[in-house]
Amino acid sequence: MKVKSDFFLQVYEIVRMVPRGRVTTYGAIAKAIGAPQSSRTVGYAMNASHSIPDVPAHRVVNRVGMLTGKHHFPGSDTMQRLLQEEGIEINDDCVVEFERLLWLPNTM
């Protein structure tokens, strides 16, 4: 069938695959879907992720490992707290050793 607006669903699936204690980037997800240029749309999809409880948006950060989306969470540091709960250290709203914790959907 045709991939119409599965974009959101694709993003949700990828984010859902992110192992606990690991983080991924919007660009990586977009690339995994096959639209590396739609990295922005990926973030947009996350906006609707609130409809899907299985989508740990807090594990998704930008390519620098910065919690850019933390501002969108209910609390002020909800995203940061969730990551810390998973064992991820956050320093200045940035994931410590982000590259080491980075998880690529293709490399799962």
Add this chain to the structure above:
DNA sequence: GGAGTGACGCGGC
């Protein structure tokens, strides 16, 4: 129907 936005990424200065 059209226009604007947006939780990004990259390049250029």
Add this chain to the structure above:
DNA sequence: AGCCGCGCCACTC
């Protein structure tokens, strides 16, 4: 070396 702006795709009003 840091800072700024532009572009892309998909969705919403």
